[in-house]
Amino acid sequence: MVKAGTAISVIDDIGVLKEALVQGPFCNPLGETTGLAEDESQEAAQQHGRLVRELETAGVTVRHLDAQLYSALGFADARDWILERRISELKGDQSGSCDIISWLSEQPAQALTGYLMDGMYDADLPAGLARPHEGATQDDGWFIAPLANxxxxxxxxxxxxxxxxxxxxxxxxxxxxxxxxxAVLNFAPMFDQSRFEFWLTADGAERSCPPLDVNDIAMPGERVCVAAITKGTSVRALSLLAESLFRENKAGTMLWLDLTGTDCACLDDCFLPLSRECLLVDMKLLKTVNSFVVRANHRGAVLAIEACRTSFVDELARSMGTADLVLIDMKRQPEPVADALTRLAPIVLSPGRIIAFEEHAAAFRLLEQHGVEIVSTFPGAAVSGQGKGPRGLMTALHAT
Known part of the structure; x- marks a missing residue:
């Protein structure tokens, strides 16, 4: 149990990072020492361990998802909550799902954590509870498929x-x-005193939500939100988020970029805050795509969604109250600097201070010339399949 008053709050993307949630490539909720084969999996585990050490050295409290799930599964209501929802996601005949949920709920918390994260084969079910299939075995024999990536x-x-x-x-x-x-956020004891709310729905996991990818959301400054319309994030989802942010007075300005039809998979690919004044951007793209400003009335309700009358960058600078934004254009640099900037995606420890992968060293000199301090680096090729990061390897829980 965390002490009363523990804060789960992030003012913006470039505040001082205090607490973060991570998950290694292997489920190990009790933090036991394991012997892994000398292969890419072992290298990924070593690199993730290095990430944790670098964060802790920088003064960040690091939490682990599997340990928090394990702590949540010590409660019967948490087991019922997650199992009912995870089992309902499975394909095929669910006529025996109640019996299966009852059996799973009786398993030790460590075993159940492993099933929910690493997966469970049909063959692992007791004989009387085997899931009926229509024809051949589905999902390569998985009853509960492993969590992806x-x-x-x-x-x-x-x-x-x-x-x-x-x-x-x-x-x-x-x-x-x-x-x-x-399940972790609802039931892990660590969050008992956090008093946060869920967006877009009450418990965060309802099926009624329109599609949304959190990699399409950025907070470059306090009460300033930038969001992108992409294949993973709908206009409806952003509208609901805008209503929530304005109603709760969490944002004074919201800007949207329409990235549909571009090569950007998410907002992170073209817009990434590094400090209060310095941002990593794709200027050509930002000048090309449609941009919008979302306004609220005095009651906090969304009043209008309007096309930006000036450029997106000008609207952003006005919203952040500065005319001195430093924009590092990731695409207008010579190689290999441009490629390194495109894949950089660092962890921002505090304004202008970052942790990055060694693989992106070609960009470090340029970043330092713009006042960005590279606090530490480590190899990341094995732990980040797409070569980006380490930003994607953690979620900030508390930053001031």
Whole structure:
């Protein structure tokens, strides 16, 4: 149990990082020493361990998702909550799902944590509870499929002010990550005194949510929110978020970028705050795509969504109250600097102070010339499949 008054709050993306949630490539809720084969998996575990050490050296309290899930599963209501939702996501005949949920709920918390994170085969079910299939075995024999890309926890949820926003995949995609994150946030004792709210819904994991990817949300300054319309984030989701932020007085300005039809998978690919005045951007793209400003009336309700009358950058500078934004254009640099900037995605420890991968060293000199301090670096190729990061390997829980 955390002490009363523990804060779960993030003012913006470039505040002083105090507490973060991570997840290693292997489920190990009790932090036991394990012997892994000398292969890429071992290298990924070592690199993730290095990330944790660098964060802790910088004064960040590091929490682990599997340990928090394990602590939540010590409560019967948490087991019922997550199992009902995770089992309902499965395909096929669910006529025996109640019996299966009852059996799973009786398993030790460590075993159940492993099933929910690493997966469980049909063959692991007792003979009388085997799931009926239509024809051949589904999902390569998995009853509960493993959580995908679990080390990249940054895409699961983000904290905005005193609220938690969970990614909501499209209906045809797996919602297992959102459900698991929702269970941890709802039931882990660490969050008992946090007093945060969920956006967009009451418990964070309802099926009614329109699609939203938290990698399409940025807070470059206090009460300033930038969001992107992409394949993963709908206009409806952003409208609901705007209503919540304005109603709760968590944002004074919200700007949208329409990235549909571009090569950007998410907002992070073209817009990334590094300090109060310095941002990493793709200027050509920002000048090309449609941008919008969302305004609220005096009661906090969304009043209008209007096309920006000036450029997006001008609207952003006006919203942040500065005319001196430093914009590092990631695409207008010689190689290999441009490629390193495109993949940089660092962890911001405090304004202008970052942790980065060694693989992006080609960009460090340029960053330092713009006042950005590279506090520490470590290899990241094994722990980040797409070569980006380490921003995606953690979720900020508390930053001031």
């Amino acid at each position: 679990v080390a990249n926890l940054g895409g699961w949820f983000c904290v905005i002010g005193g609220g938690v926003l969970l990614s909501q995949p499209e209906l045809q995609q797996s919602r297992a990550a959102a459900i698991t994150a929702g």
